[in-house]
Amino acid sequence: MAWTRDEMAARAARELRDGDYVNLGIGIPTLVVDHIPGDVQVTLHSENGLLGIGPFPVVGAEDADIINAGKQTITEAINSAYFSSADSFAMIRGGHLDASILGAMEVSQVGDIANWMIPGKSIKGMGGAMDLVANVGKIIVTMEHVSKDGTPKFVRECSLPLTGANAVDVIITDLAVFSRASRGAPFRLIELAPGVSPEQLSAVTSAAYLI
Amino acid sequence: MQKVYPDATSALAGLLFDGMQICSGGFGVCGIPERLIDAILDSGVTNLVIASNNCGIDNVGLGKLLASHRIRKMISSYIGGNREFERQYLTGEIEIEFSPQGTLAERCRAGGAGIAGFYTRTGVGTAIAEGKEVREFNGVKFLFEAGIFADLAIIKGWKADESGNLIFRKTARNFNHPMATSAKTCIAEVEEIVPVGSLDPDSIHLPGIYVKRLICGAPYDKLIEIKTNRVEEAA
Numbered sequence: 001m002a003w004t005r006d007e008m009a010a011r012a013a014r015e016l017r018d019g020d021y022v023n024l025g026i027g028i029p030t031l032v033v034d035h036i037p038g039d040v041q042v043t044l045h046s047e048n049g050l051l052g053i054g055p056f057p058v059v060g061a062e063d064a065d066i067i068n069a070g071k072q073t074i075t076e077a078i079n080s081a082y083f084s085s086a087d088s089f090a091m092i093r094g095g096h097l098d099a100s101i102l103g104a105m106e107v108s109q110v111g112d113i114a115n116w117m118i119p120g121k122s123i124k125g126m127g128g129a130m131d132l133v134a135n136v137g138k139i140i141v142t143m144e145h146v147s148k149d150g151t152p153k154f155v156r157e158c159s160l161p162l163t164g165a166n167a168v169d170v171i172i173t174d175l176a177v178f179s180r181a182s183r184g185a186p187f188r189l190i191e192l193a194p195g196v197s198p199e200q201l202s203a204v205t206s207a208a209y210l211i
Numbered sequence: 212m213q214k215v216y217p218d219a220t221s222a223l224a225g226l227l228f229d230g231m232q233i234c235s236g237g238f239g240v241c242g243i244p245e246r247l248i249d250a251i252l253d254s255g256v257t258n259l260v261i262a263s264n265n266c267g268i269d270n271v272g273l274g275k276l277l278a279s280h281r282i283r284k285m286i287s288s289y290i291g292g293n294r295e296f297e298r299q300y301l302t303g304e305i306e307i308e309f310s311p312q313g314t315l316a317e318r319c320r321a322g323g324a325g326i327a328g329f330y331t332r333t334g335v336g337t338a339i340a341e342g343k344e345v346r347e348f349n350g351v352k353f354l355f356e357a358g359i360f361a362d363l364a365i366i367k368g369w370k371a372d373e374s375g376n377l378i379f380r381k382t383a384r385n386f387n388h389p390m391a392t393s394a395k396t397c398i399a400e401v402e403e404i405v406p407v408g409s410l411d412p413d414s415i416h417l418p419g420i421y422v423k424r425l426i427c428g429a430p431y432d433k434l435i436e437i438k439t440n441r442v443e444e445a446a
Contacts, residue, residue: 047312048238048385056441064241064433065369065381071239071292072439082381084388084416085238085264086320089313093331112336123300124291130339131313134332165336 001195002174008142010035011172011191012101015140016042023047023092023132025102026070028142032101043079045097047128049088052080069128089128092135099138102129104168106158107141109187109207111168111180114160126163133164145173145204152206154178176201178209186210214375214425215404219250222398222424226363227256230283234319234359234390235263235273236366239292239436242383243272244365246400246428251365252276262286262319262359262393264312264386266296271434280304286359288312292436309339314356316389322358323392323421330355364394367428368401368417372408375422376415377401384416391421400428 003011009031016022016036023045024032033053036042044053046068053068054075062073091097106114113133116126133139146152154171171178177191188210192201198211216222233251237243248267251259252275259282266285267274276282277295284306290296299305310318311333321329330353334340344355366387369380377399379387391397399422 046382048241049382056439059440062435062438062440063381064435065383067239067241067382067436071241071436073435073437074439076381082379082384084379084384085312085316085386086389089316092313093317093333120301123297125287125289125309126311126339127289127291128312130311130337131333134335162337 001193002145003193004174006031006035008172008174011177012140012142013037015138015170016040016099020098021045021051021096023097023100023136025100025129027103029101029103030070045088045091046074047085047088047092047132049083049085050080051083052077054080089131092128092131095135095137097136099140100132100136101140101142102132104141104143104153105147106153106155106160107143107168107171108155108158109209111166111183111187112158113139113141113163113168114158116163117161119161129163133167138170139168140170140172141168142172145175150204152204154205154207156206156208175204214419214422215373216424216426219246219400219426219428220253222426223247223250223254226396227251227254229256230258230260231256231363232260232262232361234361234364234393235261236385236387236390237272238264238382238385240268240271240434242367242379242385242387243267244367244400245272245431246426247365247398248272248275252279252281257281258283260284260286262315262361262390264315265289266293268293268436269295277305284308286310286315288315311339316386318356318359319386319389319393322360323389323394326358328355328357359393361394362396364390364392364397366391366397366399368399370403370405370410371399371401371422371425372405372410372419373425374407375399375419375425376410376412377417377419377422378410378414379416388417391417396423397421398424398426400426402429402431403427
């Protein structure tokens with residue numbers, strides 16, 4: 001049986017270490033917060049200029065001046081610090097973030113990632129994703145294993161415009177987890193969702209990977 | 212020299228011309244210079260090139276200039292959440308230069324600091340690298356990105372003194388700081404203007420040297436794009 005979005009988020013949370021500074025993207029990555037163990041202290045980075053993200057505000061306590069990169073209202077944490085967009089991306093570009101968890105439309109077997117546009121159809125823009133995937137040491141992708149029409153998303157070569165080349169370290173889908181030791185290494189299957197056989201996985205994956 | 216102007220229209224007097232380039236602060240609708248944008252709309256100036264992370268949302272902020280076809284080209288990282296922006300782009304009515312968010316921030320910071328450009332790993336091997344110089348440093352590929360220096364910068368701050376020393380508030384700082392530096396003239400709109408000497412010099416985010424003209428735009432009815440709450444746990 002496939003993992004739920006929450007189970008995928010919980011699996012992604014296990015990739016984080018005590019003391020990490022982490023940027024979370026929109027969607028499943030946002031759910032990761034709820035699954036970080038109590039003895040692991042992680043400081044969240046919001047690229048619009050905040051380190052230390054608290055919970056969403058209670059009704060009536062929203063502040064239009066405190067939002068996350070997904071434009072949602074949030075609150076400060078006890079260790080929060082604000083800064084400009086220039087400083088925010090200096091942190092990212094300078095390699096000061098430990099990990100980034102983000103969604104993807106496609107990831108290729110060499111770690112290319114595409115998540116910012118579908119030509120002629122949907123153009124949202126890359127936002128901060130190109131900066132994150134090119135500069136953060138550990139890139140963790142959470143995504144459904146196949147798209148809505150059943151097309152594999154872990155592929156030999158991305159068909160969509162890239163967000164970054166050779167950038168992904170860990171892929172967590174609803175069916176499996178793949179990781180690789182370095183950016184030069186191939187991906188290896190390291191976990192299967194309960195009840196998913198290696199054959200079933202291979203039938204919905206076009207990328208080559210080690211078992 | 213008097214920096215404080217009575218309103219946005221008077222602060223913009225003599226600075227606007229068709230085809231000009233403007234840098235605008237803000238992230239989504241957080242910390243956007245809305246009074247100045249409204250006055251730019253009223254002025255009738257057109258054919259604008261605007262560098263801003265987003266283009267507001269439909270009919271809010273820069274979205275108003277977009278809806279009235281005053282913008283020829285946007286330099287932005289994100290157009291999601293703005294249907295009119297996406298529509299004008301897909302029909303070719305507007306030109307967009309996509310610039311990754313951090314690259315855009317740094318292009319403005321660099322431009323404002325007299326730096327012609329810089330090399331970054333961001334965007335190497337992607338469509339935004341097309342036509343740009345790629346150079347290797349220690350075996351790693353970097354992309355050359357040019358600094359931005361516009362005719363005018365418009366920003367939103369929280370509090371400023373009469374000499375333009377300015378403080379931002381929380382995540383409303385965002386692009387307002389780098390944008391403030393990246394133009395010949397920066398106009399700031401703030402929620403409160405206080406006498407010189409009443410702000411702690413050690414707490415100033417943006418020194419007054421960058422702020423050439425200043426208005427108080429209060430009262431603000433600050434918009435929230437996506438109101439998200441947590442469920443209160445029963446006591």
